Amino acid sequence: MSLKRKIKNTFSWLAKPFKGLPKPSAETLLIAAVLTFNFIVTLSIRLIPLKYGPYLNEFDPYFQYYQAQWIVDRGWGGFIDWFTQPVNKLFWYPTGRDIPSNAYPGVPFVGAFVYLILKGLGINLPMMYVVGFIPAFSAAITTVLLYFIGKELHSKTAGLIASFFFAVSAATLPRTSYGFFDDDSISQIYIALFILSFLKTIKGNTRIWPFIGGIALGLIVMTWGAFIYVLNLFALTIIIFVVFRRINNDIMKSYLISMTIALIFALIVPRARGYLPSAQMLLVYLAYVAIFAELYLSKILKRITPLRLTVYLASVIGGSIGIAYLLERLGYFHGIVGKFLIVINPFYKSQNPWLESVAEHYATSWAQFFLNFNLMFIMLPFGIYLITKRASNMDIFMIITALTSLHATAATNRLFMLSVQPATIVGAIALASIISSYATIFRPPKEYLERRRARLFKGIPTNYGAILLIVLILITIFTSTAAQTNPLRAASIPQSIISTETGSVTYDWIATFEWIKNNLPQNAVIASWWDYGYWITVNTGRITLADNANFNYTKIYLLARALISDENTSLNILKKFGASYVLVYEGMYNAGGYLIPIGGDLEKSYWMLRIGYNYTDQQVRQWYLNTTTITIGNQQVALTLPVGPKAKDVVLYKMLFLNIPNKRQIYPSILNQINMPAPTYFTLVYQSPNGSVLIFKILYPEKIGNT
Known part of the structure; x- marks a missing residue:
């Protein structure tokens, strides 16, 4: 027996389960290979930060990790216990935080579920690793779903392009x-699952897809505050279909099933439930009314004159507004507020210093759009034009999705994660159409192709345009020198907890957490600016006054005052909160051998002054902070310095500019000229290895002076 036959007989059992199945075509195998490639690329790029250690990135993920660990500590029953947990006094001391009422359970539920499943399978990974891997796998799975969305809307080529560009999108990489x-x-x-399910139901697949769509919507409701946008997008689409007479039974069935499931989820989640009686949900309810009108009133309305119909509609709309206003005055209905108002009215943030101080709420520039979407941003207008020409129900849904999500992203740059999928899909449709057109023009005669095609490749499709283009774009993207557009460079930035503002690695925060755990009592109350609240509490188990949840503006306002006022005012506020220590942070930037403060509490003090005392920009710069430019070598460096007439009274500046040996020896001379007095009632007890993090113990006098 030949060696080839022996090998075939040895492994023949592997083929038995697949006998009788249709043989996949060459095209199917090629698509599977490309999707596998996209999946691996997505995962590989997003796991690069792991080389710096198993640290989570930014601030909110630490709170999500804390909740997931809380659930896991209680086993499978923790998923139920989450809804009834008591007020947590570690956060927002002394009042504490009622987590079920102002947090979403979706993210920690996923983390705890995956951890418990892996543990049941005998895979014992630390929780920090488990939750750290989940975002990368989420993006990788989404690339596969985008292929099917592109395929439903246009073609397999569009799906492959959308899948690839999502994989390397700068809009998604950081998050x-x-x-x-x-x-x-x-x-x-x-x-992605909701978009796919709705497209399927528009095509008439209503047996299971409305339920899948409803579950997808429900999971968004459990997970992200942006569920308000997704539900309203769905409702707006239905209303437009009704108004323009494009509605049908399949679409109505889809909305009634999917939205009802989503609202059931909203009733279960306390924080989401609070939005149900609000103007944010008005379109959702109007869509139900529109479907009711279409089902039961359309025949009656046909017999009514246009004038009477106009009167009826005006009465219904006016009556609805009147009832909503009355319910709002009685406290049963809420208007549009906070971050949701920013999306509708981008100028609202300028009226609120706290909202204006958060970088995620900044408006998006054209340059940011291009850097985040890359080639897809150029293709986007062409894609919208093409699907507008077809104007099927699926096309209209994608147009509404793309335009509304882009508007939201323009208002606040955090929402790139809402617009990246529709922008990528619509851009991919344009690119696929261009490829198809050129392939048709330059395709040689079929007879010529058959003669020249090698026998080895017989049966494989001749249109390699999409794959060739992807390869060329891949080379372009990965050889880009700009960190914003090069996925490898963007993904190689260390996690924020171990990096400086310029991207270099420093372990000052890690050392600080170790010192706190080993040296401060368990009941120590640490005051700091809200940015660091999650880091401190989750990594040390110590009590903090405020954090990134930012649900209590009054507390933020008082905390700002405590940091940027004189010592007497600060002591009065901190004693009211029961604080025993103050933590301050000063980021550093090495410019030509000089350490320059950047990005820390010194720069944030501008917003503390705006928030705490409602000062205007002019007042802050006149009384506290001045910006000056110095030359270091050939480099121009802008410095914000506390040199105003009132700056020497501010307790934060006294802490940051405390005369610490060796800390400011290589500062520019202009910084050494700032003779800030030392604080009287705050004594330094800890300085991180590089001097970025300082901790002061509060020495309360027997009697605090009046403010």
Whole structure:
């Protein structure tokens, strides 16, 4: 027996389960190979931060990790216990935080579920690793779903292009890389699944897809506050279909099933339930009314004159507004507020210093759009034009999705995670159409192709345009020198907890957490600016006054005052909160051998002054902070310095500019000229290895002076 036959007989059992199945075509195998490649690329790029250690990235993921660990500590029953947990006094001391009422359970539920499943299979990974991997896998799975969306809307080529560009998108990389265990990264799968399910139901597949869509919507409701946008997008689409007479029974069935499931989820989640009686949900309810009108009133309305119909519609709309206004005055209905108002009215943020101070709420520039979407941003207008020409129901849904999500992203740059999927899909349709057109023009005669095609490749499709283009774009993207557009460079930035503002690695925060755990009592109350609250509490188990949840503006306002006022005012506020220590942070930047403060509490003090005392920009710069430019070598460096007439009274500046040996020896001379007095009632007890993090113990006098 030949060696070839022996090998065939040895492994023949592997083929038995697949006997009788249709043989996949060459095209199917090629598509599977490309999707596998996209999946691996997505995962590989997003796992690069793991080389720096198993640290989570940014701030909110640490709170999500804390909740997931809380559930796991209680086993499978922790999923139920989450809804009835008591007020947690570690956060927002002394009042504490009622987590079920102002947090979403979706992200920690996923983390705890995956951990418990892996543990049941005998895979014992630390929780930090488990939750760190989840965002990368979420993005990788989404690339596969985008292929099917592109295929439904246009073609397999469009699906492959959309899948690839999502894989290397700069818009998703920072928030889907290892460690970014947060709401928008996990929600990418759910958003893609909802879009796919709705497209399927528009095509008439209503047996199971409306239920899948409803579950996807429900998971978004459990996970991300942006569920308000997704539900309203769905409702707006239905209303437009009704108004323009494009509605049918399949679409109505889809909305009634999917939206009802989503609202059931909203009733279960306390924080989401609070939005149900609000103007944010008005379109959702109007869509139900529109479907009712279509089903039961359309025949009656045909017999009514246009004038009477206009009067009836005006009465219904006016009556609805009147009832909503009355319910709002009685406290049963809420208007549009906060971050949701920013999306509708981008100028609202300028009226609120706290909202304006958060970088995620900044408006998006054209340059940011291009850097995040790359080639897809150029293709986007052409894609919208093409699907507008076809104007099928699926096309109209995608147009509404693309335009509304882009508007939201323009208002606040955090929402790139909402617009990246529709922008990529619509851009991919344009690119696929261009490829198809050129392939048709330049395709040689079939007879010529058959003669020249090698026997080895017989049966493989001749149109390699999409794959060739992907390869060329791949080379272009990965050889780009700009960190914003090069996925490898963008993903190679260390996690924020171990990096400086310029991207270099420093372990000052890690050393600080170790010192706190080993030296401060368990009941120590640490005051700091809200940015660091999650890091401190989750990594040390110590009590903090505020954190990134930012649900209590009054507390933020008082905390700002405590940091940027004189010592008497600060002591009065901190004593009211029961604080025993103050932590301050000063980021450093090495410019030509000089350490320059950047990005820390010194720069944030501008917003503390705006928030705490409602000062205008002019007042802050006149009384506290001045910006000056110095030359270091050939480099111009802008410095914000506390040199105003009131700056020497500010307790934060006294802490940051405390005369610490060796700390400011290589500062520019202009910084050494700032003779800031030392604080009287705050004594330094800890300085991190590089001097970035300082901890002061509060020495309360027997009697604090009046403010």
